[in-house]
Amino acid sequence: MFTDSSDIYDLVYSFKDYEKESADIIQVIKSARPECKSILDIGCGTSEHHKYLSKYFSIDGIDLNDKFIVTSKQKNPSGHYSVANMKQFDLNKQYDVIICLFSSIGYLQTVDEIISALKCFNKHLKPNGLLIVEPWFNKDNWHKGKVHMIASDKEDIKICRMNRSYLSGDFSILNFHYLVGNMDKGVQHFQEEHKLRLTSKEEMFNAFKLADLDVTFDEKGLIGRGMYYGNKKTTP
Numbered sequence: 001m002f003t004d005s006s007d008i009y010d011l012v013y014s015f016k017d018y019e020k021e022s023a024d025i026i027q028v029i030k031s032a033r034p035e036c037k038s039i040l041d042i043g044c045g046t047s048e049h050h051k052y053l054s055k056y057f058s059i060d061g062i063d064l065n066d067k068f069i070v071t072s073k074q075k076n077p078s079g080h081y082s083v084a085n086m087k088q089f090d091l092n093k094q095y096d097v098i099i100c101l102f103s104s105i106g107y108l109q110t111v112d113e114i115i116s117a118l119k120c121f122n123k124h125l126k127p128n129g130l131l132i133v134e135p136w137f138n139k140d141n142w143h144k145g146k147v148h149m150i151a152s153d154k155e156d157i158k159i160c161r162m163n164r165s166y167l168s169g170d171f172s173i174l175n176f177h178y179l180v181g182n183m184d185k186g187v188q189h190f191q192e193e194h195k196l197r198l199t200s201k202e203e204m205f206n207a208f209k210l211a212d213l214d215v216t217f218d219e220k221g222l223i224g225r226g227m228y229y230g231n232k233k234t235t236p
């Protein structure tokens with residue numbers, strides 16, 4: 001995953017408008033759950049959204065990557081952050097809203113893992129809680145065989161990430177090549193393989209239902225990848 005690129009994650013994704021995305025999330029939460037006070041972010045990464053969300057809510061996060069957890073704590077000192085696997089975790093706490101953004105759920109490799117994760121999310125929601133999941137693509141809307149490049153050009157560091165993605169069964173495989181240049185280390189090259197499951201809308205809907213969550217889907221979402229909304233039932 002982001003093992004070798006953890007230190008440059010925020011630079012690689014500096015093109016992403018986290019402030020606007022957070023404003024959109026805040027609007028959804030204020031309208032759907034005006035009483036919301038607490039949020040758990042699953043697969044929080046470096047918690048860039050939390051810079052904005054923490055002005056309105058108390059927000060905690062979990063991620064598999066320990067370096068991201070350190071960065072998250074620095075960005076939002078009042079939040080509780082821990083290394084945990086979304087497939088199976090227990091924070092012994094419930095939240096008004098749970099978010100899982102920027103396709104973090106796409107890293108789960110089977111439908112059973114998605115069901116197990118969603119059941120776990122449900123367990124961490126208060127009654128009438130809201131789950132917001134931004135998915136990865138599915139086989140119908142993922143453009144296979146594309147060459148993709150992201151560049152970040154700062155005074156003291158230059159980064160280029162390029163990949164040629166391909167389809168393998170139910171998976172999109174993204175083999176990222178990074179070129180990172182700075183005065184200290186010169187120009188370094190490394191690779192990272194990201195394997196994300198192309199889960200269909202039908203599989204996701206079934207998974208939400210099996211996790212006892214009422215589900216709706218918004219085609220557009222934050223950045224065109226869509227958004228699932230899961231409502232926890234108030235009565236069992």
Ligand SMILES: C[S@@+](CC[C@H](N)C(=O)[O-])C[C@H]1O[C@@H](n2cnc3c(N)ncnc32)[C@H](O)[C@@H]1O
Pocket residue numbers: 001002042043044045046047048062063064065068084085086087100101102103104105107108
């Ligand atoms: C594309 S990043 C998104 C990070 C962040 N939500 C954002 O919007 O920038 C995907 C994140 O999911 C995390 N992740 C992937 N699989 C995970 C798992 N099974 N449990 C917890 N985190 C996971 C990765 O470590 C990574 O931080």
